Amino acid sequence: MELALSLGDPSKPFSFLDKTAKLSSKDLGFCMGLGNGFKLQENGDAAFEGKNSTDGDEKRVSSDPPLQLDLLPFSPVPRPQSSSQLRLPWLTDNQTDPWEGLGRGLDVNRLPLVAVADEAEEKAAVSSPNSAVSMDFGIRKGSRRGKKEVEVEAVETERTSTRASDDDDNGSTRKKLRLSKEQSAFLEESFKEHSTLNPKQKLALAKQLNLRPRQIEVWFQNRRARTKLKQTEVDCEYLKRCCETLAEENKRLQKELQELRALKTSQLFYMQLPATTLTICPSCERVATASTTNASASTADAKTGGYPFFSSISNT
DNA sequence: ATGTGATTGTATGTTACCTCA
DNA sequence: ACTGAGGTAACATACAATCAC
Known part of the structure; x- marks a missing residue:
């Protein structure tokens, strides 16, 4: 008896099921194959039907639905109705922005900020997420400092190491601050657009929300982590249900097999x-x-x- | 107890610089 | 002297785990 269970990789359908009839993707949340008379089992749970993540790189659209257990991604936050009107910092400038001026009235975590950020933005823009900042901002210290680094010393001061020292200027270590609803909402919107930020986007967001770039970075890190956690929980729950279904099916098939064997035995009896x-x-x-x-x-x-x-x- | 902002440690990738053939 | 390859340091970022408010 063969049993196939696949998690979300549309490129790898089960080879032994190739000859089975295809179903439409909306019909199927889960399918399994059993070698002894393969059957499809549908899962009607609407939560798993045809929803795609808004995260570009996490999209899991089942291209070959009948052959797979496709765990569709968790969609973190329902999109606000007004979301189409939001203007994210990396969107085009001539879009109207209901959030505009949002940051200006906010005191939370206010920094003597970021006059430098403007200029830094442009430099960071070209960069790849991983390397750009160190190169473009010239943050290197010690003997390797070059001319460029001296020129952008102001930027360096603003950004320092993105690690802990950010908050140490006032001596107090951990001051947990609550983001305002508006800030959170805006960050959520941004997260839907990009679950990770490049340096330019980070700076732009920081500027717009009057937060430190480090705070933006941390918020996104936490958001990714918690989204992942939630998705894992959903996946777990779903797999659990799949297991139960399979166990039932297995039980049913065992019983059927037993009956067939009994009949075979009686047939032999008559033949003898x-x-x-x-x-x-x-x-x-x-x-x-x-x-x-x-x-x-x-x-x-x-x-x-x-x-x-x-x-x-x-x-x- | 829960949610969430912040910190820490680790892994990984990129670039500049240095050395050497 | 110039050049390309390889090694290394310095840095940024992502992530996981955890803390702490």
Whole structure:
């Protein structure tokens, strides 16, 4: 008996199921294959039907739905109705922005900020997420400092190491600050656009929300982590249900197999009887005393409702 | 107890610089 | 002297785990 279970990789359908009929993607949340008469099992749970993540790189659209258990991604936050009107910092400038000026009234975490950020933005823009900042901002210290680094010393001061020292200027270590609803909402919107930020986007967001770039960075890190956690929980729950379904199916098939074996045994019993004692009653098709062995097969078929593949079942 | 902002440690990738053939 | 390859340092970022408000 074969059993196939695939998690979300549309490129790798089960090879042994190639000949099975295809179903439409909206019909199927889960499918499994069993070698002994493959069956499809549908999962009607709407939560898993055809929803795609808004995260570009986490999209999991099942391209070959009938053959897979496709755990569709968790969609973190319902998009606000007004979201289409939001203007994220990296969107085009001529879009209207209901959030505009949002940051200006906010005091939370206010920094003597980021006059430098403007200029830094442009420099960071070109960069790849991983390396750009260190190169473009010239943050290197020690003997390797070059001219460029001196020129952007102001930027360096603003950004320092993105690690802990950020908050240490006032001596107090950990001051947890609560983001305002507006800030959170805006960050959520940004997260839907990009679950990771490049340096330019980070600076732009920081500027717009009057937060430190480090705070933006941390918020996104936490957001990714917690989204992942939630998705894992959803996946777990789903797999649990899949397991239960499979267990039931397995149980059912075992029972069926047992019945078939029993029938096979009874068939053999009739075949071993002396030929002269076997016959069929023409009216009721039941075994009576007769003289041919052919009759026994017909009789057995009649008794079992006609399982033509009887003889292929192993007797072990 | 829960949610969430912040910190820490680790892994990984990129670039500049240095050395050497 | 110039050049390309390889090694290394310095840095940024992502992530996981955890703390702490």
